[in-house]
Structures are given as C-alpha cells and as structure tokens.
Amino acid sequence: MPRVLILSGNDLEMLLKPDLLVNEIEKAFTLFSEGATVTPPRTVMWVEGNWWGIMQSYVPGYGVGVKVVNVIPRNVERGLPTIQAVVNLFDPVSGTPLAVMDGGVLTALRTAAASAVSAKYMAPEVKGPIAIIGTGYQARYQLRFVSSIYRTDEVLVYDIREEAAESFKKFAEDLGFKVVKCRSASEAVERANLIIEASTTRTPVIEGRYLRTPSHVISIGAHVRDARAFDDEVIKRAEVIVVDSREAVMLETGDIRIPIEKGLITIDKVYELGEVASGKKPGRITKEGITIFKSVGLAIQDAVAASVAHREAIKRRIGKYIDL
Ligand SMILES: NC(=O)c1ccc[n+]([C@@H]2O[C@H](COP(=O)([O-])OP(=O)(O)OC[C@H]3O[C@@H](n4cnc5c(N)ncnc54)[C@H](O)[C@@H]3O)[C@@H](O)[C@H]2O)c1
Secondary structure, three states: OOOEEEEEEHHHHOOOHHHHHHHHHHHHHHHHOOOOEEEOOOOOEEEEEEEEEEEEEEEEEEEEEEEEEEEEEOOHHOOOOOOOEEEEEOOOOOOEEEEEEHHHHHHHHHHHHHHHHHHHHOOOOOOOOOEEEOOOHHHHHHHHHHOOOOOOOOEEEEOOHHHHHHHHHHHHOOOOOOEEOOHHHHHHHHHEEEEOOOOOOOOOOOOOOHHHOOOEEEEOOOOOOOOOEEEOOHHHEEEEEEOOOOHOOOOOHHHHHHHHHHHOEEEEEEEHHHHHHOOOOOOOOOOOOEEEOOOOOOOOHHHHHOOOOOOHHHHHOOOEEEEE
C-alpha cells in the first residue's frame, strides 16, 4: 500500500523559495528544449464555460507529474481563487504515487520562477521600475520571484478592480517597495522598464507605443487561442521574443499565433526559454532593446516543482503521510 505525502499550499510556500526554485525551473526548461522530457500537449476541456487542463510530464531526474487545473475568472465574485488545481507526483520507474499537493500554490510558484529565469537572461543589465498589470493572485508571486533577480525599489501597479490594486499595493509595500497606483495600464507601462502582465484580460492591455527602451515584457495571461494581452506594436518593436514552448503558444495564445498568421513574425524568430538558458539563442541583442517573454505554462514546470517540493519535504520532515 503506497504511502503518499500530502503537501499543503503553506508547506509549498516554505519549501520552494526563489533561490532554490528558479534554478530548478531553469533546468526544467533546458531539458524540455533539448527534447529530453516526455511532455504531450495538455488536454484542454471547457466545463460550464470555463477552461480546464490536464497536464502531464516526465522529466528525467525529477519524476512524473500530473496536474488537473481549472481557470474560473468568476470565482473572484465567490471569494474563491481563479485557479485551482491538484498535482500528483509519481515514481517514474515503479509508477508508485509519491505525493499529492496543492496545485494552485504550486502553479503560482513555478510560473513566477519561469518569469524570473526570463529576467535573468533577457534583462541582465536593464534597470528601472517594475510595472504590474493585473494585480490578482499570480501578481504577488511574480513580484517576489522576479525581484529576486531583477532589483528595483519601485513598483507601478494597475488593475481594472480598484480593490485588487489597493490590496496589492499594501502587499508590495510590506515587502519594502515604493508603490504607485496608476490610472491606466499605459501609464504603468510608460514609466517602467520591466513589465509584468498577470491579468485575465482577453484584449491587449500592453500597447507597444508606450514601451520604454530598454524594457523587458513578461506576459503570463491570455492563455486561449483568440485572447491577447499585448498588441501588434509590442511584437513589431521587440528585438527578441521568447516563449515557454513554441508548440504550446501556437495552440494556446493569440499573442504569438495571431502576429505569425498576420506575417508580422515567423516562428523561427521565436525562441524557447530553454534555448536561451542553455546559450543556444540570445535573450537580448542590444542594451536598448525591447524583449518579450510569453508563457502559457508547461507540465514540466509542475513535475519539476512537485519533485523538488517532495525531495525537500522529506529532508525537512514537512507534510503529512496517508496510506492509500
Ligand atoms: N503562463 C502561465 O504559466 C500561467 C500560470 C498561472 C496563471 N496564468 C494566467 O495568469 C492570469 C492571472 O491569474 P490569477 O490567478 O492572478 O487571476 P486573478 O483573477 O487572481 O487576477 C487577475 C487580475 O487581472 C485583473 N484584470 C482583468 N482584466 C484586466 C485588465 N484589462 N486590465 C488590468 N487588470 C485586469 C483582474 O481584475 C484581477 O485582479 C490568468 O490569465 C491566468 O490564466 C498563467
């Protein structure tokens, strides 16, 4: 009878700090882009008008992770998280279930770690304030992780919900940042050098004409085929465009698919984060350039984050066991 380790969101917060997780997620992307993982595209289904995903991956040296996740924007009105998930970790050789954990927290942690890897390679010498557009659940993790790599004191925030911007402002001030609430996304964009889009928008919130030089844009929202978080001008002005997976972004976001279909860019000019981290492709060409990292989220991130959490939990005796 397998003994399965249960890890709560609080356990994961204790176990997966930026200094550990960013490096592990970087390795995950490198393995993925080398073709060393087994990662079929996720299965997407629509339930009661909402997006559900089943995401599975085997990452050698880590394990097999399977996540069931949903994105329910109207949960904001119910006082529930927009993203809820459970991640299962299995031993790749025996197939034995090893752990079950809170996939909502794990998703936020691993997504933020990927954004931090992009900042490491794409904005190494960029300086200036961070702008955050969409200040909900992910935004808090994005700020903590990205600012562990990209140092700044000042954060500009914008959210269509005033209460979300206000509560995020308090959160960021408690971390020691000077925070300015902006009246529009454009105002935040034109005053910052690193822009994080973490919203549930379906239409562009980042307009290219407002981007400063140099700047680095991180966009984690707009994860359905026709949705866009930034406009064509962002694509036209970018000197480097990096994604988590070329295959996944073509299937799952309008931000890359639509500009390619319009002929504004070709897919061979879109690099993967793993190619950049391994030095095969550049993350930045000029000091003054504009760079973009677009992610939709990959199962490799969940498998690696879950496996690292499991390894660390055993070392530190965190979590609870159940007999299945
Ligand atoms: N790329 C990835 O790996 C990955 C992983 C997790 C979540 N996500 C995506 O991140 C996004 C945010 O998720 P969350 O869990 O923080 O959701 P959330 O509901 O907690 O926060 C989203 C925020 O965006 C705001 N918003 C919506 N439209 C906006 C607009 N036009 N301008 C400014 N703000 C706007 C909402 O008011 C809300 O505060 C979602 O699109 C989700 O799918 C991506």
